[in-house]
Amino acid sequence: MPTHTNTSSTPVTVTVIGLGAMGRALAGAFLEAGHRTTVWNRSPGKGEELVARGAVRAGSAEEAVRASELVIVCVVDHEASRQILAPLTDAFAGRVLVDLTSDTPDSVRASAAWADAHDVEYLAGAVMVPIEVIGGPEALIFYAGSPSAYDRYGAVLTALGAHAPFLGPDHGLAAAYDMAMLDFFYGSMAGLVHAFALAGAENVPAAAIAPYLRTIVNILPPIVAGTAADIDAKEYNGAGANLAMMTAGVDHVLHAARSRGLDTAQLEAIKAVADRAIAKGHDADSWASTVEAIGG
Secondary structure (H helix, E strand, O other), X not given: OOOOOOOOOOXXXXXXXXXXXXXXXXXXXXXXXXXXXXXXXXXXXXXXXXXXXXXXXXXXXXXHHHOOOEEEEOOOOHHHHHHHHHHHHHHHOOOEEEEOOOOOHHHHHHHHHHXXXXXXXXXXXXXXXXXXXXXOOOOEEEEEEOHHHHHHHHHHXXXXXXXXXXXXXXXXXXXXXXXXXXXXXXXXXXXXXXXXXXXXXXXXXXXXXXXXXXXXXXXXXXXXXXXXXXXXXXXXXXXXXXXXXXXXXXXXXXXXXXXXXXXXXHHHHHHHHHHHHHHHHHOOOOHHHHHHHHOO
C-alpha cells in the first residue's frame, strides 16, 4: 500500500464537479478541513451555501479543472462523468482526477481506459455512507487506481471520511466492493421490511418485534466472517446448521407469507437458490454452499 506524502492538515486546492446532495457534502467536507475549494455544476442554482462558506464557483467545467490540483467528480453515472470530462483532457495535465461517481465495475474500467489513453492520473472511488456521515470518523470511501495519486492525496481524501482504504491498481475494485456491499444492504433492507409486513399480518406492530431483531443483527458479524472464510476455502461445514434444515425454515416462512397474501418473490428466489444447491449435493453443508448455485 502506498505511503501518504501529504497530510490531511496540509491545505491543497480542490475542485468538486457535481453538486447533487453528495457532491455538496463532499465540497462541504473539504471546506471544513481548510482546503481551497472550487465547485461547478452543469445546471445552475446549486451550491449557494458552499459559496457562502468560501467556495469559489467556476464559470465552466474547464475553469473548474484548471483551478485545482485535485479534481473530484460526483455525478449520476460514469457516462455522465465522461461526457463532462472528455473535452477537458488538456486541462488535466499535472492534476489528479478522483471519480466518486457510483457505477458498475465495467463502467468504471471504461473511464479508467479513457483516463489512461489521455495520460490523466486517475483514482476511482466508491462512497459507502449517506451524506450525513461524510467528513466524519465513521465515513467509509473506497479508492482504487493510481497508486501514486493515492500516495499524494490519500491523506487529503480523509477529509471526506476517516476510513479511506486503497484497494489496489485495478480501478474497478472500488465499484466491485460497492456493488457487493449494496447487494447485501438492499437484500437486508428488503428482508427487514418483509419481516415487519409478516409480523403486521399477525397483528404484531413493527415496533414490538424490532427490539428482538437485534438478536439476529448481533450474530451477523461472526456469520459474515465465517461465511467469507468458508466461501474462499470452498469448505462448507454444515455440522451446526445444514442447508436442508435451513431451507425447510425458509419454506415455513414462505407458506406463512403466502397465507397472508404477502409478496413472496424474494423468499421464492431464496428458496430456489437453496434448492439448486441441495440438488448439487449440498444438503448437509452450510448455507455458504449456496454460492455454488449462484455462479460467478
